[in-house]
Amino acid sequence: MQLADLGWSPFFESYFEEYRIKDFSALRIVRVNRGNFIATNGVGDFSCEVTGKFSFKSEGKGSFPTVGDWVVASEVPNEPKAMIHTVLPRKSAFSRKVAGQISDEQVIAANIDTVFIVTGLDQNFSLRRIERYLSVAWESKAVPVVLLNKSDLCQDAEAKKREVESIAFGVDVFMLSARQQSGMGVLKDYIKTGKTVAFIGSSGVGKSTIINALLGTNRLEVNEVSELGSRGRHTTTFRELIVFPAGGMVIDTPGMREIQVWGDETGLEQAFDDIEELSKSCRFKDCAHENEPGCAVQEAIKNGSLDPKRFESYLKLKREFAYLADRQTMKASAIEKARWKDISKYAKKLKKDKL
Secondary structure, eight states: OOGGGGTOOHHHHHHHHHHHTTTOEEEEEEEEETTEEEEEOSSOEEEEEEOHHHHHHOOSGGGSOOTTOEEEEEEOTTSSEEEEEEEOOOSOEEEEEOSSSOOOEEEEEESOSEEEEEEESSTTOOHHHHHHHHHHHHHTTSEEEEEEEOGGGOTTHHHHHHHHHTTSTTOEEEEOBTTTTBSOGGGGGTOOTTOEEEEEEOTTSOHHHHHHHHHTSOOSOOOOBOSSTTOBOOOOOSEEEEEOTTSOEEEEOOOOSOOBOOSOSHHHHHHTHHHHHHHTTSSSTTOOSSSOTTOHHHHHHHTTSSOHHHHHHHHHHHHHHHHHHHHHHHHHHHHHHHHHHHHHHHHHHHHHHHO
């Protein structure tokens, strides 16, 4: 297998050129489990660790290798091991904010071409959750596709598909049943040699079942889903990149109980393009879409062309992005303050030593 089969392209080659002449290797991360990295060069797999220098210079979790990353590594002679020196720039990254108060990035998958947002057509179905996933997916710079799984369990599947299409502008939406092998063929149009797709969604929506069906074998463990609340256990406990025999790669990810936004508002603007367009027709450029006269958004809500619940979802996500921006500014300020404090201490020490 060649590097190109794993997604290598001129984009990565341009950044790797300086390392190639120093006899480093380019490897792609195929599995991450609690800080352990497995990478491949298409010929063999390597158990990898990051160097001490890499850890010291790291600016946070988001800079560490994740599934799909291309890394610069030095192979250990005569052993299937390698040391990771740096991560090559990512052409796309599906990220979320880590849980808790810390404003740090968790990269779920990197260098992906298509993000399959999987939801179940059972009690898991939620338009608001799909809107959130779409915002983060557009932010990743990959192309989102919505998969409505478990169509065999839904009496009004077509109606729900139309609901999703009404909020997923410019996004392909497909219905399927992985268990009954129905509607699976269309997915193969996205899984091609050199292309990477990632499956994202809550636990129990059937991501692993879909991948098994595409592979034609039970490669991934699948647990039964409770009928009470349609909740599934976290079958997938780590992130993994799987290379298909016929070409193409799939990244399976653990189910996410929550997905907090990361980045700026670019993804939000794309996911809520209808509201953004309405805003351009408001009388005032700084319209808050509340009680201002001439508000096109409020007018759309009144005449029924805009669902008020969708607008509430938009405002909630906008507040989250604003809060994230504030936290990042505070964090950057604290880091800069600490840096100058260290410089001041060092300067005082030099002055004292001279005396």
